[in-house]
Amino acid sequence: MAVITMREAISQALWEEMERDERVFIMGEEVGVWGGSYAVTKGFYDHFGPKRVRDTPIAEGVIVGAANGAAMAGLRPVAELMTVNFAFLAMDQIVNHSAKLHSMFGGQFALPLVIRTVGGAGRQLGATHSQTPDVVFAHFPGLKVVAPGTPADAKGLLKSAIRSDDPVMFIEHATLYQLRGEVPEGQILEPIGVSKIQRQGEDITIITYSKMLQTSLLAADQLAKEGIEAEVVDLRTLRPLDLKPVLESFKRTNRAVIVEEGWQSYGLGAEVAARLYEQAFDYADAPIRRVAQKEVPLPYNRTLEQLALPQVEDVVRAVRGVL
């Protein structure tokens, strides 16, 4: 199996799906001639041409609005928003149109749209360009929200997103593009809405996704040296949320820590913990703990930025705190 970066995996998925289905096209800022701000679409413009790799004005509402229209008209747009922070400019299009058109038109339209965007913190991009608001989008019924934590999942999930007839927010973590991992060649499709156990263990269940999957796996390695075996469940999709493997794991370990990069208040941890208490109360042997970003606009200063973000030690400490 080839070991490639997440950037290459995403690029492969786009390329293969564009080769496979001529209705698939890309639009966004700098995606064409420049090859993408994160170089994901390098070479696409020359190969597929300006009609299928379209540079747009710096106008996020226009990008998603036009993509909504194209999807309603039968195309399968992959609209790229340079960062998820700019998705707020397109919020009306995303939450009032993408998420609701299918239902409000009584099923007359499908909306086979992918909004690819870059999220996450840790690159000293300042408070307004370093957010992890993934759960904000997962709040809205009608959207699927996918955020992969490994190169193989990035490829398999993006291909599934492009083939999905529903609007999908596909959030790639900015610090994971260089992450390397084994990726099967060719047709791999990972199902949207299926969580995956990335590491097996009997002592505690760590629930996480995206960048924090990598942080949690490092924490699990450290805990293993102390004889604590953590099971790490990667949600991969925030909506629809698949808690089946989480519940099965929790019923064995009786303890859980939820790790997310975004802020704790009203976050993923709150949602997952509430569902565990609702559905597996009698299996809890300790309070469920949450690890998340400090409740501040993220500092630019590197030391402060790292202090505000969840680190391996934070996960280790949280796990020790409930054992």
Next chain:
Amino acid sequence: MAEVVSMPKLGFDMAEGRLVRWVKSEGETVRKGEVLVEIETDKATVEVEAAVSGTVRKHLVNEGTSVPVGTPIAVLGDPEESLDLESLGAAPRASSPETAVAPSRPGAAAEPSQPALILPSPEPAAGQVKASPLARRLAAERGLDLAAIAGSGPGGRVVKRDIQAALQDTPPGSGPVGETERIPVSKLRGLIGRRMTQAKQQVPHFYLTAEIDAGRLMALRQEWNALQPEGHKASVNDFVVKAAALALRQFPNLNASLEGQEIVRHGQVNVGVAVALEEGLLTVVCRDADRKSIRLISDEVREMIARARQGKVRPDDIQGSTFSVSNLGMFDIDHFIAIVNPPEAAILAIGSVRLEPVVEEGQVVIGQRMKVTLSADHRVTDGAEGARWLQVLRGCLENPLQLIL
């Protein structure tokens, strides 16, 4: 001016205290320094003195009630003045006080940092069993009484492993040999358990044993005690306390505590003496033992031990030790190994003084030997340093005249 008396903090880890007895009733006058009330902490019952003179105007907490540290328990004042409990901040509260929430600044979006991950849980109120949902279910399924199971989780919470342990303890079939008893872990027992578990798990111990020629020490003690009035005789342990204190003065790393990234070398040498009680163990503290005479050490320690056995220790009796001595010599013990008593860096375990055949100038003669074992925190000190300390200790005990000079 009325003064509010609050539940005192009688130890760094005390979260709440139980009011055992009001020594001064409402309406009685109390002078500053007089005992006002008896408080039971995790460790012991402590007599708490009034910090000001006045009349006890009101008891805010009844005898037998536990309240968190800082809760108002009484009001002292002038018998004539009118009392406004509300404005004193001493109005009786319906329930336990909530943690005060700082008012947020208007317009400030940022919130203060999140609460620490691991909050100390308060002890459960009497009659209420703290148990995890899983433990409750397992206990119900297996017909176990949760109240009879000692919880090993935070704040004494009964968790799965406690249920499993209880199931394993259940005897297979009733034997005629005697009834199995289940005794709830007392506060002191629980505290010892937590502290010792923490010490054994977190402090990397090393151990050094030395044999000391106690012949001259025993002879000197006999001479010394012949001169002391009844009730003031010194024990071997008093000499060891003094010797240890003098040796510690030369080795600041053994009279130290690890605090985060720093080693705190204590300015005072306060030697704790472990005292066995019926319900457990506590350490009384002889302050500045390096600067006190054997006579003073002996009298102080004797009085503190007496108070401890009566359950009437004072806060100062049990706080602030920088090193400990544990002596099982009276139980005919060769030698033993003690667990370091955090935050101290070391503890000395004393065995019995024995008559033994020893070689002196090529002849086998009868000697008196005492084995001591130093347990020390390897994060603070090393074996070589511990060994040098033992050499100095040995020097003091084998030439004991310097202990009384």
